[in-house]
Amino acid sequence: MHxxxxxxxxxxxxxxxxxRTSFGTSTVRETTIARVTTADAEGWAECAADPYPLYSSEFLDGSDVVIRDHLLPRLQALGDSLTAERVGGALHPVKGHPMSKALLETAILDAQLKQDGVSFGRYLGAVNDRVPAGVSVGIMGSIAELLDAxxxxxxxxxxxxxxxxxxxxxLAPVRAVREEFGPDVLLQVDANTAYTLADARHLAKLDPFDLLLMEQPMLEDDMLGHAALAKLITTPICLDESIGSARDAAAAIALGACSIINVKPARAGGYLEARRIHDVAAANGVPVWCGGxxxxxxxxxxxxALAGLPNFTLPGDTSASSRYYAHDLTAPFVLDDGHLAVPTGPGxxxxxxxxxxxxxxxxxxxITW
Structure with a gap:
């Protein structure tokens, strides 16, 4: 592709x-949007990195530097033989920076698929034309505010x-939500690495609330800790920040560190590795869902589109545009009976x-190529 x-x-x-999460409070989404231009198409993607290295070691200003000085030169060296499938291999020698790599791979893949007239869903292997939508509710100032939300x-x-x-x-917010809305509401929690194994007895107090899962209770590199916690509580453990590759997924499953996986393409370096995580989880009977x-x-x-793959069996954080933005950068995604439609156009x-x-x-x- 030229x-x-x-x-x-x-x-x-x-x-x-x-x-608000355990990492901090956001009132503005600051990000980098990439547009790849070819003779026949434009490919678009957005960077998942935050302005500050709190969710992960990546941050936007650092992403700008690594893309400019280290990632783009390796892709430019491929010349017209560049394809989305070759991006991962070309960028592999650069350690880390999966969100920066995902930005480039996704924009190139979008342009490539538009040239070929193929949708993301078809390319990735989606089998569903719509996906169930969940919503992530941040930490609130009061229980009353939470219940209203x-x-x-x-x-x-x-x-x-x-x-x-x-x-x-x-404990208090989970109890309040469960008591207010009853046992039929699908309810889960996300700790964003805020606890340690020393908190196991406290976290076990969430077991009676019949949660779908407890997401990433401990640090991302504490696989053994999560495996130990899984033996001490009955709520299923889902890993998020810990899963950056299909190899991570295989290790976590083998260790018993999780029974569910949250797949985030940006954290995995792009949608091609995200699909591999899906495949590894499916082969081991571990359900996945798409994080936001x-x-x-x-x-x-x-x-x-990714969430349309067959092993995405739990509602993801694929909320409607209005959950976050009054004015989106595209036509808004709108809920229809609790679902979002998988786009069918090219790219x-x-x-x-x-x-x-x-x-x-x-x-x-x-950047002129």
């Missing part, structure tokens, strides 16, 4: 409401509620709205 140029847009998009999301039709938790905000990173419609479109299947992008762009860099 690339003519790549544009990088740094954007700042206000969230409709503050979103959850009630609103259930009224909108979301099929699963995920509560962010941390020490001091766990406050994506705009650009990243959401690709995630929804990611949605168009970026130029005026919407211009309105939130704070800087732009063009």
């Amino acid at each position: 690339i003519e140029a790549i544009d990088f847009y740094r954007v700042r998009i206000p969230l409709v409401s503050a979103f 959850v009630r609103g999301y259930l009224d909108e039709g979301y099929l699963r509620i995920k509560l962010k938790i941390e020490p001091g905000w766990d 990173m406050l994506e705009t419609g650009i990243g959401r479109a690709a995630n929804v 990611i299947g949605v168009d970026v709205l130029p005026e919407a992008l211009d309105e939130v762009t704070v800087s732009r860099t063009t």
Whole structure:
């Protein structure tokens, strides 16, 4: 594939409401949007890295540097033989930086599929034309505020509620939500690495609430700790930050560190490795679901396509656009009976709205190929 140029847009998009996790509070989504231009198509992707290295070691300014100085030169060296399938191998010598690698691989894949007239869903192997949508509910200022938020999301039709938790905000909010909305609501929690194995007895107090899963209770590199915790609680453990590759997934499953996996393509370096994680989990009878990173419609479109694969059997964080943004960068994703439709157009299947992008762009860099 012959690339003519790549544009990088740094954007700042206000969230409709503050979103708090154990890592901190976000009121604005700042990210980098990449556009790959060929003679026949444009490919789009967004970076999942945050401005600060709190969720992971990657952060946006660092991503800019590693892309410019280390990743792009390796792709440019491939010349016209560059394809999305060759991106991973070309960038492998650069240690880490999966979100930066995912940005480039995804934009190139989008352009490639648009040239070929193939949708993301068809390319990845989606078998469903719509996917069930869950919603992630951040840490709130009060139980009353939390209950109001959850009630609103259930009224909108979301099929699963995920509560962010941390020490001091766990038992009480979970109990309140379960008592208020009953046993039939699909409910899970996400700790974002906020606990240690020393908290096992406390975390076991969540068992009576019949949760779907407890997501990433401990640090991402503590596989053995998660395996030990799994023997001490009955709530299924789901790993998120710990799973950066199919090899990580295989190791976690073999150790008994999880019985469910949250697949995030950006954390895995792109959708090709995300598909491999799906395949490893499926071969071992471990269900997966698609996590979210406050994506705009650009990243959401690709995630929804991935979530159409057969082993994505649990509702993911593939929420409607209105969950986060008053004005998205694409036509908004809208819930229909608790589901989102898998885009069927070429590539990611949605168009970026130029005026919407211009309105939130704070800087732009063009790399001529």
